[in-house]
Structure formats: structure tokens, C-alpha cells
Amino acid sequence: xxxxxxxxxxxxxxxxxxGSNDDLQAVLKLLKDDELVRLSGLQLPNDQMIRSWAVSNxxxxxxxxxxxxxxxxxxxxxxxxxxxADDGQLCSKMAALGYLLKKSCWGNGIMTEALANVLPALAKxxxxxxxxxxxASENIRSQSxxxxxxxxxxxxxxxxxxxxxxx
Numbered sequence: 754x755x756x757x758x759x760x761x762x763x764x765x766x767x768x769x770x771x772g773s774n775d776d777l778q779a780v781l782k783l784l785k786d787d788e789l790v791r792l793s794g795l796q797l798p799n800d801q802m803i804r805s806w807a808v809s810n811x812x813x814x815x816x817x818x819x820x821x822x823x824x825x826x827x828x829x830x831x832x833x834x835x836x837x838a839d840d841g842q843l844c845s846k847m848a849a850l851g852y853l854l855k856k857s858c859w860g861n862g863i864m865t866e867a868l869a870n871v872l873p874a875l876a877k878x879x880x881x882x883x884x885x886x887x888x889a890s891e892n893i894r895s896q897s898x899x900x901x902x903x904x905x906x907x908x909x910x911x912x913x914x915x916x917x918x919x920x
Contacts, residue, residue, distance in 0.1 A: 829854035
């Protein structure tokens with residue numbers, strides 16, 4: 754992914770910034786919760802060495818925004834992943850959106866606050882025109898969040914709702 758997410762966002766409760774390989778261990782610690790990873794839709798390998806390589810790759814390709822709380826503790830992340838067409842060509846105007854938040858932070862509007870600030874910044878500061886999100890069918894909170902933020906459901910496949918939003 755090109756250098757397009759080098760800005761950071763500060764709200765009253767959160768600091769959202771471009772992750773780097775310096776953040777690898779903190780991100781891996783956050784991703785130890787397998788249920789959280791599954792609900793997020795992230796396709797991560799179980800093997801910890803390969804998982805570490807994958808996350809390091811995402812960080813070096815500037816695909817992860819990290820969410821810190823007021824105590825500068827990592828509590829969540831937002832992923833913006835490349836989408837490729839069937840012919841293997843990069844769709845530079847589209848990204849797959851993924852996100853997760855520590856369970857102890859659920860129900861406090863944190864991800865709503867984070868995404869409500871990130872989406873307008875993406876519209877203004879990136880070439881993305883369309884975001885895709887896959888949401889686990891049982892993850893009602895995440896479905897509600899995306900609908901609140903203007904995403905439309907376009908399908909349902911393998912237990913995941915397919916949702917999109919034009920920026």
C-alpha cells in the first residue's frame with residue numbers, strides 16, 4: 754500500500770496513528786484473543802511465527818492504524834487492506850476495512866468514535882473511493898456500527914455479511 758495514511762488523529766479519548774514495526778509486539782498481544790480475531794474477520798494463521806510475519810508485513814506496508822486510549826495503551830486497530838481484481842491488478846481506489854477492539858472496551862462507543870474520525874480523513878487524504886467490510890453474521894454490534902456509519906449490506910457469504918461504503 755502506498756504512503757497514504759501518515760496522518761494521525763487525536764480525539765478527547767483516543768489517539769489513532771499509523772502503526773509501524775515498533776508496534777509489533779503490542780499488536781501481537783492484542784491479537785492473542787482468538788475469538789476477537791475471528792469476530793473481526795481477520796484471516797490470521799494460528800502458527801505464531803507466521804502470524805508475527807503477517808502482522809509485521811501489514812505494519813511495514815502501512816495497512817494498520819492503531820488506537821491508543823488516554824493512558825497510551827493499545828486498545829484496538831483499524832486495518833485498510835489492498836483489494837485485487839480477478840486479473841491480479843491492484844484496485845487502488847478500494848480497500849478492505851477491518852477493525853477490532855479489546856473486549857474490555859466494548860460498549861463505550863470507542864470504535865464508533867475512531868471510525869467516525871477515520872472515515873472522513875480517509876475521504877480527504879487518500880485515493881480510496883470505496884471501502885468493503887466483511888462482518889461475522891453473529892456480530893450484531895459491528896453490523897449496527899457499520900450501518901450507523903453509512904455502510905450498505907450487499908451480500909452474505911460463508912457466515913459474513915458483505916458491506917460497502919462510498920467515500
